[in-house]
Amino acid sequence: MRVSNRIVRLIISISILLLVLFVVLVLSMPRLVRYFRVEERLRETIQNQLGYPVDFEKLNVSLLPLPTLSLEKFTVSEPEKASQVPILSADQIRIRPSLLALLFHKMEFAHVSFKNTDIHYPWRDKQGAPVKRISLRDASVAFWGIRSNRPVRFKARGKLLGEEENVELAGTFEADFTNLKTETFTYNAEVSVSSVELSKAAAWWGPLPLKIQSGSLAFSGRLRKELDSEDVEITGEFAVQNLIYEMTKITRASAAGDYQLAFALRMNPQTGALAVTDCTLATPFGGPFELRVKMNTSDFLIEEFSIKSDRLHLEALPQSVLVLEEFLPLNLGFSGETRFDVFVKGKPAEFSFNTRVDLKDTTLTYSQYFSKPSGVPLLVRGDLKLIGGRVLRGDFTLEFGGASLKGSVAALDVGTGTGEVTVLTNKFRVDGWNQYFPAVKQLEVSGQSKILASMRGDFRQIARAQLMVNVSLDGLSAEADNGAQIQNLSGNIDLSPADSEVKGIRFDLGGSRFFVEGKMLGTPQPRWLIAVQSEEIAVGDFFEQILKGTEAIGLKKEGVDLESVMGVLNRIVQPEEVFEHLDAQIVLDGKRVLVPRFEFDAYDGRVSIESMVDFSEAGPKTLMDVNIRKLNLARLWVEKPILDGNLFLVASLRSDGPLDPGWLDRLTGEGTFSITNGELHTVDLLGGLGQIAELAAVGTFKSGTTRFNDIGGDLNLEAKRAETENLVLLSDDFHVEGGGDIDLNGNLNYRLSVYLSPALSRRISSKVSEHTRLGPIPILVVGTIEEPSVRTDPMLIQTFLQNLLQERFLSITSKFIPSFRRDLPILAPPRGDQKQEGSPEGSKAPSPSSDLKQALITSGFNLLEQFLSKEKSTS
Numbered sequence: 001m002r003v004s005n006r007i008v009r010l011i012i013s014i015s016i017l018l019l020v021l022f023v024v025l026v027l028s029m030p031r032l033v034r035y036f037r038v039e040e041r042l043r044e045t046i047q048n049q050l051g052y053p054v055d056f057e058k059l060n061v062s063l064l065p066l067p068t069l070s071l072e073k074f075t076v077s078e079p080e081k082a083s084q085v086p087i088l089s090a091d092q093i094r095i096r097p098s099l100l101a102l103l104f105h106k107m108e109f110a111h112v113s114f115k116n117t118d119i120h121y122p123w124r125d126k127q128g129a130p131v132k133r134i135s136l137r138d139a140s141v142a143f144w145g146i147r148s149n150r151p152v153r154f155k156a157r158g159k160l161l162g163e164e165e166n167v168e169l170a171g172t173f174e175a176d177f178t179n180l181k182t183e184t185f186t187y188n189a190e191v192s193v194s195s196v197e198l199s200k201a202a203a204w205w206g207p208l209p210l211k212i213q214s215g216s217l218a219f220s221g222r223l224r225k226e227l228d229s230e231d232v233e234i235t236g237e238f239a240v241q242n243l244i245y246e247m248t249k250i251t252r253a254s255a256a257g258d259y260q261l262a263f264a265l266r267m268n269p270q271t272g273a274l275a276v277t278d279c280t281l282a283t284p285f286g287g288p289f290e291l292r293v294k295m296n297t298s299d300f301l302i303e304e305f306s307i308k309s310d311r312l313h314l315e316a317l318p319q320s321v322l323v324l325e326e327f328l329p330l331n332l333g334f335s336g337e338t339r340f341d342v343f344v345k346g347k348p349a350e351f352s353f354n355t356r357v358d359l360k361d362t363t364l365t366y367s368q369y370f371s372k373p374s375g376v377p378l379l380v381r382g383d384l385k386l387i388g389g390r391v392l393r394g395d396f397t398l399e400f401g402g403a404s405l406k407g408s409v410a411a412l413d414v415g416t417g418t419g420e421v422t423v424l425t426n427k428f429r430v431d432g433w434n435q436y437f438p439a440v441k442q443l444e445v446s447g448q449s450k451i452l453a454s455m456r457g458d459f460r461q462i463a464r465a466q467l468m469v470n471v472s473l474d475g476l477s478a479e480a481d482n483g484a485q486i487q488n489l490s491g492n493i494d495l496s497p498a499d500s501e502v503k504g505i506r507f508d509l510g511g512s513r514f515f516v517e518g519k520m521l522g523t524p525q526p527r528w529l530i531a532v533q534s535e536e537i538a539v540g541d542f543f544e545q546i547l548k549g550t551e552a553i554g555l556k557k558e559g560v561d562l563e564s565v566m567g568v569l570n571r572i573v574q575p576e577e578v579f580e581h582l583d584a585q586i587v588l589d590g591k592r593v594l595v596p597r598f599e600f601d602a603y604d605g606r607v608s609i610e611s612m613v614d615f616s617e618a619g620p621k622t623l624m625d626v627n628i629r630k631l632n633l634a635r636l637w638v639e640k641p642i643l644d645g646n647l648f649l650v651a652s653l654r655s656d657g658p659l660d661p662g663w664l665d666r667l668t669g670e671g672t673f674s675i676t677n678g679e680l681h682t683v684d685l686l687g688g689l690g691q692i693a694e695l696a697a698v699g700t701f702k703s704g705t706t707r708f709n710d711i712g713g714d715l716n717l718e719a720k721r722a723e724t725e726n727l728v729l730l731s732d733d734f735h736v737e738g739g740g741d742i743d744l745n746g747n748l749n750y751r752l753s754v755y756l757s758p759a760l761s762r763r764i765s766s767k768v769s770e771h772t773r774l775g776p777i778p779i780l781v782v783g784t785i786e787e788p789s790v791r792t793d794p795m796l797i798q799t800f801l802q803n804l805l806q807e808r809f810l811s812i813t814s815k816f817i818p819s820f821r822r823d824l825p826i827l828a829p830p831r832g833d834q835k836q837e838g839s840p841e842g843s844k845a846p847s848p849s850s851d852l853k854q855a856l857i858t859s860g861f862n863l864l865e866q867f868l869s870k871e872k873s874t875s
Helices: 001-026 035-050 100-104 200-204 321-328 539-552 563-572 685-690 695-700 759-762 797-805 848-857 859-874
Strands: 058-062 068-076 090-096 109-125 129-147 153-161 169-175 186-197 210-225 232-247 258-267 272-281 288-297 300-314 332-336 337-346 348-357 360-364 371-372 378-387 391-400 403-413 418-425 443-458 466-480 485-495 499-509 512-521 527-538 577-590 592-602 605-614 621-632 644-655 667-680 706-718 721-730 736-744 745-755 777-784 790-792
Touching: 001 100, 153 512, 153 527, 200 210, 232 321, 272 466, 332 403, 348 695, 378 466, 527 539, 577 848, 605 721, 605 848, 621 848, 644 706, 685 695, 685 736, 685 745, 685 777, 695 797, 745 759
Parallel strands: none
Antiparallel strands: 058 068, 068 090, 090 109, 109 129, 129 153, 153 169, 169 186, 186 210, 210 232, 232 258, 258 272, 272 288, 288 300, 300 337, 332 360, 337 348, 348 378, 360 371, 378 391, 391 403, 403 418, 418 443, 443 466, 466 485, 485 499, 499 512, 512 527, 527 577, 577 592, 592 605, 605 621, 621 644, 644 667, 667 706, 706 721, 721 736, 736 745, 745 777, 777 790
């Protein structure tokens, strides 16, 4: 309002001086005085009174119909020509005195008008330095009844930042013209500003961090100042139409929007006190917003700044307020209505904020990780401080789904988005929380949890920030729609970029109890080292839960299909079987899953597996080394036994490609096996030989089964078939050599050579010499493993029988006694240099896959074992 006061005082001073001179000229000067002398004298007088350079081209005096003084081309310039643009320039100033006042020797004006006036008022700061120039062009200004301490009516029109007339000012003011002071100056005026282009207003203001594409500004209101008061009252309404703007660092433009601000303002220009009441703001992203302000503009001390609304549309806020893109995390989405209340006080050096945000009617999502539907209570409160206009500190609370969270902001730079935040929850129940996390939405969860978390880094990109979390679990259970479930999950999980741990995790899965410890190594790349133990595993329930679990968490959709693998295992392992003493080590290394150790007791034996599953798109593959020690095969079949004995097996397997239904089709490998002290319940080799007339003597030994001391050989797995080329069977009555294959469905196809013991050989022919074995006798074993058949080899049996009948024993007998020392490689010992039972000396086991061996060496699992040993020693 200082600008308006100065302009009015300037105009009034000019008018008074001109009137005085006019009266003097009309009543006192002789008519023969030349006008140029009067003009020169008048110019000097006005300039001395105003303190500004004054000029005009012509002075006119008119007595009829009413006495009038007019000045043509009148200008007022800045001192010392500080600017080429005059402060005021008018084509004509007309002054008409009040004749009635002159009769009483009073100086009053009946009417003063300024025609085609340009006002370029220099706005300066407290130090007098120029800030901006406020220009009103082509203005017409008129005053009526100008006299001291009486209401003066005025009206003005002009052009502001445009070519169309868009400013109108009308009202009254009152002042003591003999002693102009702020406290004696009063006014009451209505102001109207229509259609100011915001792009021109922005260009007038100067460089801004945004570019206005379109939009217009309008204002209508009232200005008022009372007598003996320094306070100025302003009431009115700003309206912004179709605002669209761009920002330097943001590629897109804002959404077009209309804004309306209605307010009542009281300010003291002398002290800087400012109070805004009854203020409402309507925006494209919600409202009305209620605002209250109480502050001092001289030192920017805010005593009270509050804003609240019951209808904030957060989803539209970033479209209109582009600067929020620099602060809001990526993939964070909102929709619905939000209620909030913000209170601010303080100085620029330190502002205090008290906030309350109610997101009950808001849908909140973060990428595919979190989703809160509308109607679920979510309340956020904050007590924060903004230091130096940049660093945010303080405390906040959050209440959601029965959980109460308390947090602190250590130092969050609102300019860069970097900082540190710590949160702590109460011990809350998680029943129903699955609905908020899409990844586990299909699960029904229950139990309790407590969370302590700290985040440091760039909060605009949460995925890259350093997150440290401690999660305490107490009796958590989860069940999917398909019946997959995990129960009684308890323990602690510590997560951090450099050092993460899983401590004391225990849970029930498929009727079995598991214990888990783990540690994450951060370098050279993050990888988890996990140890799993269980005393007993109910195989049937466990397999069922594994299959249901992979389906429930979506691994099947990702191309992971374990049904075919489990199908084979179900044909081998009885559902009611219980495995014992599970000891597993698992490494999660990017897109690789390494298993340095997977051991358990089964069927009175021990099974050890080392494996790697690589899920990389370039070359997904599975590598596996299997070591089975003294597995009691008799326990594999409960109702109808097929084979018993003690199985020893070493094999290296490989499957190139993903874990899909074709995984078994691509499975290849090699290995060696040995079965000791066993019996083939569905194969009777002697009974089969006894069906040959020439060998009927051995038919008396028909038993329906085949007992043996050892069976062994090398395995080659390919195309879902296990092939053995050097199969050897040792028995008290005979031994067998040969080869063949068996597929995963149990179909047999073997070509064997049988050598009878010397005792049985002499039963066939007494002419067979002592210590000599009759053979090889060629036979075939074909069919299924449940119902195989023993047949003679039609290609070779005739030759054998002819030699037997012709007693050419040199061709059909042998003194050789087969030994695994020559034909069977030894099975790798389980640990150290301990010799493995059932493996003859001198054999050699197949070496593990070099890729698998190298991966296991670099897995770093020995560090987890060291960590666990330290934990046990300190506990």
